[in-house]
Amino acid sequence: MLTVRPKVAELAFQVFGRTMHPELYHLHKTRRIERTAYEAKIDITNCGHVITWRAAGLTICEVASSANQPLPTKRQLFRKQLKGTHSERIQCHGGVRYSTRFQLEPVGADMFWSFQQQLGNGPTEGLLHRFDSSGRMALGALSYIHVDTRCRSMSVQAIHTFPDDYAIVKIESVFSLPDA
Incomplete structure (x- = not known):
């Protein structure tokens, strides 16, 4: 299975009201979170990430x-091509809320390599995966995911780099239950 990144033009961002089967992806890093009110699984995949959050009888999967990844369409809440900047909010049954803001940021070569180096040598408290080089560039892509958990919410910041395109994908998502 491919361990380098797809082209930026091939990226999609989708949210489902169901889990995704793990055999659909090549998983590189995984973290499980269990809190009293919810549980979550965060995966860095060959193309980006999968976040599955379960609470109050609901499942939200980001x-x-x-875009070429074959995924089911059953219980798909939305799908967007991952380009530009987008914000989405979903209000679910029982007051469960999901919001996300994602952007694809093309940058100059110097800025990209500086960012890539800082990310690769920086934070250690989250999930970090270094991908193989595509052969065109000396360094491979990076994926970094930082998770902040509270009693009734979870905030996720994901950064994925694409060296062949000098592009950075930034995603911030919040999964939350109503106040008790």
Whole structure:
């Protein structure tokens, strides 16, 4: 299975009201979170990430992947091509809320390599995966995911780099339950 990134033009951002089968992806890093009110699984995949959050009998699954990745359409809440900047909010049954803001940021070569180096040598408290080089560039892509948990909410910041395109994908998502 491919361990380098797809092209930026091939990226999609999708949210489902169901889980995704793990065999649909090549997983590189995984973290499980269990709190009293919810549980979550965060995966860095070959194309981006999959975040599955379960609470109050509901499942919200965020997928950043290749648009060519075969995914089911059943219980798909939305799908956007991952380009530009977008914000989405979903109000679910029982007051469960999901919001996200994602952007694809093309940058100059110098800025990209500086950012890539800082990310690769920086934070250690989250999930970090270094991908193989595509052969065109000396360094491979990076994926970094930082998760901040509270009793009734979870905030996720994901950064995925694409060296062949000098592009950075930034995603911030919040999964939350209503106040008790």
